Amino acid sequence: MGARLMRDWLVQPLGDPAAASARHDAVAALIEEPGRLETLRESLRRLGDLERAAARVGLSQARPGELVGLRTALAVLPELRVELAASPSQLLAALGEQVDALDDLKADLAATLADEPPVLFGPGAIRAGCDVELDEARQLARGAKEVLGELEAQERSRTGISNLRIRYNRVFGYAFEVSRSNLDRVPSEWVRRQTLTGAERFVTQELEELERRITTAEARADERERELFAALLERCAARASRVAATARAAAAVDVLCSFADRARRANYRRPRLVAGPRIRLVASRHPVVEELSRAPFVPNDVDLDGDSRQIVVLTGPNMGGKSTYLRQVALAVIMARAGSFVPAEEAEIGEIDRVFTRVGAADDLARGESTFMVEMTEVASILRHATRSSLVMLDEVGRGTATFDGLSLAWAVVEALHDAPNGEPGPLVLFATHYHELTDLAERLDRVVNASVAVKEWQGSVLFLHRVVAGPSDRSYGIHVAKLAGVPDGVCLRAQEVLRQLERQELKVLEAAAPGPQQVQLGLFPPVEDALLERLRKLEVERLTPIEALNLLAELKREAGE
Incomplete structure (x- = not known):
């Protein structure tokens, strides 16, 4: 019940900070009162899936076993109301007021439904003493069966057949069963009804009369029991809306209790909801990876601000943790706006209207779309719909095509996200990439900063530290x-x-990657061939970054041409 509502809360986080703060208040209150938290969780466990029961009751499709579960759940509601009413949280107290005790329905089920009815409808579903007509029919059927036992003992004594038994068959009804070794003792007035492999069955006029009485009584009891059960379902259906409302309130309490229990066990902290596009996380963690990983999770800080640190270009090696970093930031924002505490030492979450992601690789074979096509379709949607209050996660955009095509697209996407068409800043962006040329954007665009995942080289191998540090990475x-x-x-x-x-190859790259005319610095003196050769001899190629090498080659070519 609570799991379904939690999914809804995570899929549709709250845009209203006051509503989200009310949920945070409730979670904080539950954390401060572990005894109340445990009492509520135990009550919710006994409550069962009240929401599903309400749906079944509303459709008049509930079975006797399901009504027993509903009756058990209704007995828990009074204590649930008491615990919620005593909570200092206004939200929890309000939810307690929404919990309907449903005393009338509970009394109806207690009076009508048997203590242990069959799971599916059958004889014994309705409590004895509930209906006079049903009790009479049951008593008549039960009394006739007692007479059957007396008749069997009487005929066994009269005929001397020690193993004489009265058997029942749906086709032939009740009959005396006599083994073949005792057929000579069968009275002449008995009528043969059925022949078996090792015995034969006989009836008498008295036995047939008893059978008619039993059959009539059982049929009437079954018919009456069905009428009573159908009437009970109708009365329950009339109260289904109240049950559903109570189920919704209980589900909300269940989610808040789960938030509090998880925050208490995993050391989550309450986020501060602030104005404007802003995300600041101190020692943030990925909640799922932290739970599943055997090794301690390495926490990382996050700082995004629409005015100064709008876009973070994240570089680093494969397996360094870039994708995990992107995901944990997005999860922290969603969890905070859903009402949960977040896995971090400190958290400030600003006004985020939507979270856009382009993470992972997938194709759509049914629609004939390649991985790159799917990627570009999602990027196009982000560029069209992202606002200044949005959070955008881009993981290696452009990797699905040729190197220069992908680099060009990634470069242009960052520029487009940096400034909205109206000239104002765009959304907050975390952009993970292996295109180290993109780190030059930090020098060209005001609100772009570089970050990288730290590694350590040791004896020819690489140790992944999973630590995000300031500045670009020089290798993948x-x-x-x-x-x-x-x-x-x-x-x-x-x-x-x-x-x-x-x-070492000479690559042809245009210098005018940024908008605006290319500025060329003219030399004061005409270069000579010897000077160019001397520069090449002193050059340490291994220390050059790719973009530095490209710039140098372009400069040397220009000087040689002049």
């Missing part, structure tokens, strides 16, 4: 990750050779 360590994945050493060595060759 893809070959090291390939080694960790078990790629043969020969392949990795060859990859290193190819990498060195590619880094």
Whole structure:
């Protein structure tokens, strides 16, 4: 019951900070009173799935076993109301007022339904003493069966057949069953009704009369019991809306109790809801990875601000934790706005209207869309709908196509998100990428900053620290990750050779990556060939970043042409 509502809260977080703060107040109150929290959780466990019971009752489709569960749940409601009314939280007290004790329904079920009815409808569903006509029919059927036992004992004594039994068959009804060894003792007035492999069955006029009485009484009892059960379902259906309202209130209490229990056990903290586009998390953690991982989770800080730190370009190696970092930030925002505490030491969550994500790789074979097509479709939707109050998570946009195409698209997407069409700042953005050229955007755009995932090289291997630090990363360590994945050493060595060759190649790249005319610095003196050669001899290629190498090559080519 609470699980369904929790999903709704997470899918549709609250935009109203006052409503979210009321949920935070309720969670805080429950954390401060662990005894009340445990009492409420125990009551909710005994309450069962009241929401599903309300739906079944409303459709008049409830079975006797389900009505027993409803009757048990109704007995819990009074104590639930008392606990909620005593809570210092206004929200919990209001939810307690919404819990209807449903005393009339509880009394009706107690008076009509048997203590232990069959799970499916059948004889014994209605309590004895509930209806005079039903009791008479049951008594008549029960009395006739007692007479059957007396008749069996009487005929056994009269005929001398020690193993004589009265048997029942749906087709032939009641009959005396006599083994073949005792057929010579069967009285002449008995009428043969059925022949079996090792016995035969006989009837008498008295036995047939008893059978008619039993059949009539049982049929009448069954008919009356069905009428009474149908009437009970109708009375329950008339109260279904009250049951549903109570179920909704109980579900909300269930979610708030789950939030409080999780926050208390996992050391979550209450977020502060502030105005404007702003996200600040201190020592934030991913709630799912932290729970499932055997190793201690490495917390990280987050600082996004619409005025100064609007876009963070996050670089670093594969397996460094970039995607986890993006996800934990998005989860913290959603959890805070849903009313939960967040996995962090401190948290400030601003006005976030929507969370957009472009994370992971997936195709749509049914619609004939490739991974890159799906990626671009989602990016297009983000660019069209994201506002200044939105949070955008982009993970390696552009990787599904050629290198320069992907880099160009990623560059243009960052520029488009930096400034809205009206000239105002765009949404808050976390952009994880392996395109190290994008780190130059921090020098070109005012509200773009660089961050990277720290690594440590040790004896030819790489240690992933999973720590997000300020500044760009200079390498992706893809070959090291390939080694960790078990790629043969020969392949990795060859990859290193190819990498060195590619880094030394002369690449043609336009300098005018940013909007506006390209500014060219003219030399004061005409260059000479010897000077160019001397510069190349002193050049340390291994220390150059790709963008620095490209700029240098363009400059040398320009000087040589002049």
